[in-house]
Amino acid sequence: MTNTQKTPLYNDHVNLKARMVDFAGWLMPIQYEGLKEEHQYTRQHAGLFDVSHMGEIRVKGPKAVETLQWLTTNDVSTLENGQAHYSLLPNAQGGLVDDIFIYCLAKNEDYLVCVNASNTDKDFAWMTQNNRGADITNESSYWGQIAIQGPKALQLCDEVFAPIKVSEMPRNQIVKGTFEGHAIMIATTGYTGEKGCEVFIEAQGTSALWNRLLGSAQVTAKPIGLGARDTLRTEMKFSLYGHEIDDNSNPYEAGLGWVIKPKAKDFIAKDIIVKAKEEGLKRKLVGLKMLERGIPRQGYELKTAGGEKIGFITSGTHSPTLDEPIGIAYVESSFGAEGTPVFIDIRGKLVKAQVVKTPFVNKG
Amino acid sequence: MGFHVPEDLYYTKEHEWAQVDENIVTVGLTEFAQDQLGEVVYVDLPEEGQKVTQGQTFGVVESVKAVSDLFAPVSGTVIEVNSSLLDDPSSLNDDPNNDGWLVRIEMDSEKELANLLRAPEYKKLISEK
Numbered sequence: 001m002t003n004t005q006k007t008p009l010y011n012d013h014v015n016l017k018a019r020m021v022d023f024a025g026w027l028m029p030i031q032y033e034g035l036k037e038e039h040q041y042t043r044q045h046a047g048l049f050d051v052s053h054m055g056e057i058r059v060k061g062p063k064a065v066e067t068l069q070w071l072t073t074n075d076v077s078t079l080e081n082g083q084a085h086y087s088l089l090p091n092a093q094g095g096l097v098d099d100i101f102i103y104c105l106a107k108n109e110d111y112l113v114c115v116n117a118s119n120t121d122k123d124f125a126w127m128t129q130n131n132r133g134a135d136i137t138n139e140s141s142y143w144g145q146i147a148i149q150g151p152k153a154l155q156l157c158d159e160v161f162a163p164i165k166v167s168e169m170p171r172n173q174i175v176k177g178t179f180e181g182h183a184i185m186i187a188t189t190g191y192t193g194e195k196g197c198e199v200f201i202e203a204q205g206t207s208a209l210w211n212r213l214l215g216s217a218q219v220t221a222k223p224i225g226l227g228a229r230d231t232l233r234t235e236m237k238f239s240l241y242g243h244e245i246d247d248n249s250n251p252y253e254a255g256l257g258w259v260i261k262p263k264a265k266d267f268i269a270k271d272i273i274v275k276a277k278e279e280g281l282k283r284k285l286v287g288l289k290m291l292e293r294g295i296p297r298q299g300y301e302l303k304t305a306g307g308e309k310i311g312f313i314t315s316g317t318h319s320p321t322l323d324e325p326i327g328i329a330y331v332e333s334s335f336g337a338e339g340t341p342v343f344i345d346i347r348g349k350l351v352k353a354q355v356v357k358t359p360f361v362n363k364g
Numbered sequence: 365m366g367f368h369v370p371e372d373l374y375y376t377k378e379h380e381w382a383q384v385d386e387n388i389v390t391v392g393l394t395e396f397a398q399d400q401l402g403e404v405v406y407v408d409l410p411e412e413g414q415k416v417t418q419g420q421t422f423g424v425v426e427s428v429k430a431v432s433d434l435f436a437p438v439s440g441t442v443i444e445v446n447s448s449l450l451d452d453p454s455s456l457n458d459d460p461n462n463d464g465w466l467v468r469i470e471m472d473s474e475k476e477l478a479n480l481l482r483a484p485e486y487k488k489l490i491s492e493k
Contacts, residue, residue: 347408
């Protein structure tokens, strides 16, 4: 691919002997020493993730809140300075343009929206088209981003970002600072289910920060690839765009009703989204465990014992933490209760599985 | 990277190796293939007595992330299956050329061996990857 983009850490990944792959138009490390080791290292110690490919869209000005209220499902007016929340960008049909994090940098004036890498251009175009008078800019090329996740992550952050006490910041907070003269923003968010933070840093400072985080004498952090990032989020049943959610997803069916605030405000396609819930949801996103040998994979069909199609797998893997296969799937609502047996069509064979409680792993 | 490519084996372009002993062919996955896959967590193999066809899939190996088909190096009948791999596929990573063997096939025709690669050709193939 000729237009593949590189993050500011590309040379660092190559020096660390990462296996690089094309991901959403970006050359990214899929793994360094091995997916399982990296996964377990994050669950037990501290992992560093290059997430510079994620998009950053800034929404500013006196109309920032009004615009974000219209564009997103969660209630932005509840965010105080330095607070963040997870939210959704609905499309006009009641599906999803993307799932996002919104960071309040200055209440009523300045918000940072972090979006999925593959959706950055689409999101920016959508937000601009449906702008209600805010100053919206795509700052994606300006920022590098590193996620630091795991039980030792906050100790590492306290050391590297002193005097900022990251370990004392509540979940979903963001604070501004500097690192070696570069502007940074440290946010206690992340997508692994572990404690930790995500640091936005001016692109040209990203490599220096990455190497500082790897060079700590107190906490040995290891670089973690996209492979483990995906197994970590799957264990938590966190939705990923292109898997659990897409342009046709009803957010209630995806189990994301907790970030939809129809009573608080109006937003794009609110009536369609709420009506679908009131009429009764047709399908439900559930977790699956295998009762027979086999690994569920995205796209495999769910069936009844008689072979009738009742759903499909959105994400599936062998869980490194549990050392057994796990899957996330949409099933018809009547099959969504915990304990319900279902069959997965794996290469033409019906393999028995069961709906189970999620997250698969309790962490953080 | 320096993968061990034994001189006495035959190879498929899809990274299986075949060790020929008269008309019995032992089949495995090459070191290169297991390295590309990462940690193997699941193996699906045929039953004994099943017929396989050269170039067709006869089973599946899965790592945490990826699903890969296994391709038969020769046509014939499966006479033995390495069933220990079903419970513990890790020997596919640890010792792909020995303990990690997959199946033994009684081959129909020696002529098919001419369609397989020898070690120098296979080394060239993986060096280009």
